Amino acid sequence: MTQAGISAPPVGFTRTEIVNESEQPNTSSPGQRPDEIDFDRARAQVEAEIEAHLAKSGQALQEIPRFTFQKGETQFSFATVALDKSAIFDSLEILKKHVENVRIHTFEPGYIVFQDLGKNLYEAGNRNMPLYGIKFKFVSITNNTRVEVTRKGNLTQDELQACIQLFRLFHPEERQNDPSARLARLGIQVFRAGSEESAGTPSAADAGLEIGRNSVSMFNRKYRLAGYKRTKQEVLESIILPLRHPKVYAGVAQATRGEGSNMPRAVLFDGPPGVGKTTMARIIAGETGLPLVYVSVENILSKYYGESAQNLAGIFDAAAAYDRAILFLDEIDSLATSRESGLFEATRRVLSVLLRKIDGFDTRDGILTIGATNRSTDLDHALLSRFDSVIHFPLPEAKERASIFKSYAHHLSIEELSDLARASKGISGRTIQDICEYTERRWARMLIADQKSPCAPPGYLYVEITQEMAARTPSESM
Numbered sequence: 009m010t011q012a013g014i015s016a017p018p019v020g021f022t023r024t025e026i027v028n029e030s031e032q033p034n035t036s037s038p039g040q041r042p043d044e045i046d047f048d049r050a051r052a053q054v055e056a057e058i059e060a061h062l063a064k065s066g067q068a069l070q071e072i073p074r075f076t077f078q079k080g081e082t083q084f085s086f087a088t089v090a091l092d093k094s095a096i097f098d099s100l101e102i103l104k105k106h107v108e109n110v111r112i113h114t115f116e117p118g119y120i121v122f123q124d125l126g127k128n129l130y131e132a133g134n135r136n137m138p139l140y141g142i143k144f145k146f147v148s149i150t151n152n153t154r155v156e157v158t159r160k161g162n163l164t165q166d167e168l169q170a171c172i173q174l175f176r177l178f179h180p181e182e183r184q185n186d187p188s189a190r191l192a193r194l195g196i197q198v199f200r201a202g203s204e205e206s207a208g209t210p211s212a213a214d215a216g217l218e219i220g221r222n223s224v225s226m227f228n229r230k231y232r233l234a235g236y237k238r239t240k241q242e243v244l245e246s247i248i249l250p251l252r253h254p255k256v257y258a259g260v261a262q263a264t265r266g267e268g269s270n271m272p273r274a275v276l277f278d279g280p281p282g283v284g285k286t287t288m289a290r291i292i293a294g295e296t297g298l299p300l301v302y303v304s305v306e307n308i309l310s311k312y313y314g315e316s317a318q319n320l321a322g323i324f325d326a327a328a329a330y331d332r333a334i335l336f337l338d339e340i341d342s343l344a345t346s347r348e349s350g351l352f353e354a355t356r357r358v359l360s361v362l363l364r365k366i367d368g369f370d371t372r373d374g375i376l377t378i379g380a381t382n383r384s385t386d387l388d389h390a391l392l393s394r395f396d397s398v399i400h401f402p403l404p405e406a407k408e409r410a411s412i413f414k415s416y417a418h419h420l421s422i423e424e425l426s427d428l429a430r431a432s433k434g435i436s437g438r439t440i441q442d443i444c445e446y447t448e449r450r451w452a453r454m455l456i457a458d459q460k461s462p463c464a465p466p467g468y469l470y471v472e473i474t475q476e477m478a479a480r481t482p483s484e485s486m
Contacts, residue, residue: 009438035261044109044162047082051075054084057172073175074205082163084171085156088178090322091148094193095122098177099155103144106170113143114300120146124167144174188299193386194323195307199293199300233287234415235408235437242399243288247272251296251332251376264444274366274377276340278384279401282438285380288401289336298376301327301335305342308358324365324375332374340379341386359388367394404437407429412437415472416444424467428481439477447473 045053054075073086102120103110114121124141142159155178157171188198233240250257250271261270276286286302293300301323308319320343326336337343343358364462366377367382381387384398392398404412410429414420420428450473451465 032385040161041164043164045165045168047077047162050082050163050168053168054172058175061176069351081158081160083156083158085154086175086178087154089153089325090190090318091146091153091155092194092319092322095178096146099144099146099174102173102177103170106166106173107142118148118318142170144170149314153318187326187333190326191301191323192331194319196323196325196326197302199290199302223382233284233291233437234411235404236284236401237408239284239288239399239401241293242397246397246399247275247281247292248295248375251292251298272376274379276384276387276392276397276398277378277380277401278398279380280382280403280436282436283401283403284437285401286336286338289334289378290381292378293334296334298318299330299333301333303335303337306338308343314357320358320361321365327375330374333376335375335377335379337379339381340391341383347425359391363390363394366391367386403434404440406433409433409435409440413444413470416441417447417464419464420467420470423472427467427471428474431471431478433478435474435478443470443474443477446477 109125113123144154334383407431410425
C-alpha cells in the first residue's frame, strides 16, 4: 500500500517498498464522471477491505498491493501465484458484473488485457472511450505474475469493487484455498491414501517396516507388487522411512552435522516402461499418507510460447500449498533433455523452472519431487545433479517374473511358473499383468463356448499366450 494510507503494514503484509504518491488527481478536471470517488477515499476503502480479507483468511503476502495515482492515472496492482486459464475466465465473470461493454484489448501468451468501452461509445468528449476506459491486465512473464488495473482519472464504486473482487479471487480464504481444487483446474490428478493404516501416523504395526531380511514383504502383502527386491529395499530406506519418521532423521542430522537436513527432496526413478515406477510412487504415498500429485507431460507442454514454463511453475506453486506432498513428474526426460544436444528457448525456460523448483531458491520444504524416466542418459546434467538419489527399476529376472505371475495366478504350480519365467524373458511386470488378464478373458470365452462352469485357466494357456505376446513384442529393454 502507500505511506500516506497506512502508518503500519496491514495485517498479513510484509512491507517491500514505499510508493511515492505525492501527485494527487485533479478532482475538478474537465470531463470528470459524476460517480467517480475521490482518490483518498477510494484508497482508504481498498486498504480497509483488503486488510479485513487478509486478516480473515490468515494470509501473509510477500508483496504489498499498490494503489497509486501517477501521471493522471489511477493504478492498482498485486502479485499472484499463478494465472491459469480458468482464473482468467473467473476474472472475466467478475468484470462483467461491475463494468459495461468489456472488450478484449490484448490476447497474447502471458499478457491478456480487458477494457471497458463505457456506456455511450460515440458521445463527443466521452471519457469512457477506449482512450480512457479502465483496463484490467493479467501479466505472466517468467517470474512476474500479477494483475494490474489502470484508468485515467478516478475510479467509480463499481470499478473499485471489481478491483477488490479480483484481489479476493486470487487470494481466497483459507478454507477455499484447497490445493487439490487448484491442481484440478490445471488438469492435475491428486491421489490420496484411502486406508487408516497409511494415514501417515506410524502404529505398532510399523515394526513390519524394519530393515532386514523381511523388510520388503509389505510390498507383496499389501500392494501385490512382486519382484524388484533390491529396488523395494532402496525405496524403503531412502524414501518411506524418512517420510514416516522425520523426527528420527532430523535427530540424527542434529547429532552429526548440527544443522541441515538429510530428508530426501528429489529422487529419480529410472527404468524401461512397465516396471512399476508409477506404482511405486502410489505405494510411497500410501505408506506415508501424503497426497500424490501426478503430473504428465500433457499437463505442462503448450504450443504457446512461455506457457509451458508457466504451467510447470503453477503446478509446483499449487503443490506447495500442501504441508507435505509428493510431486510425481512422469516422463521427465521430455521436459529436460541435455543442453548439449541444443535446446529451443521455450525448452530452456521449462528446464530453468524445473531446476529452480527442485533444488534452488524456490525449493519448498515438505515437497518430495519424484521424476520418472526411461532415458536417464538424455537428461540434462544439471538436473541429474539435483536428485538426491537415482533408483533403478530393471526388467524382472526369471525368479521375479515367476513371482509376478504367481501374484496374478495363485493356482499355478511351481513347474508351470518356471515354464512361464523362461517364456517371458525380457518382458516387464506390466506386460505380465496384461498376459494374465488376457488369459483369463480367453479362458472365459472358451468356457462360455463349451457351456462349462467358471474355473481357473490351465497353466498351458498362460504359456501359449506368453509365447504369442513375446513373439510379436520385442524385448522391452530395447
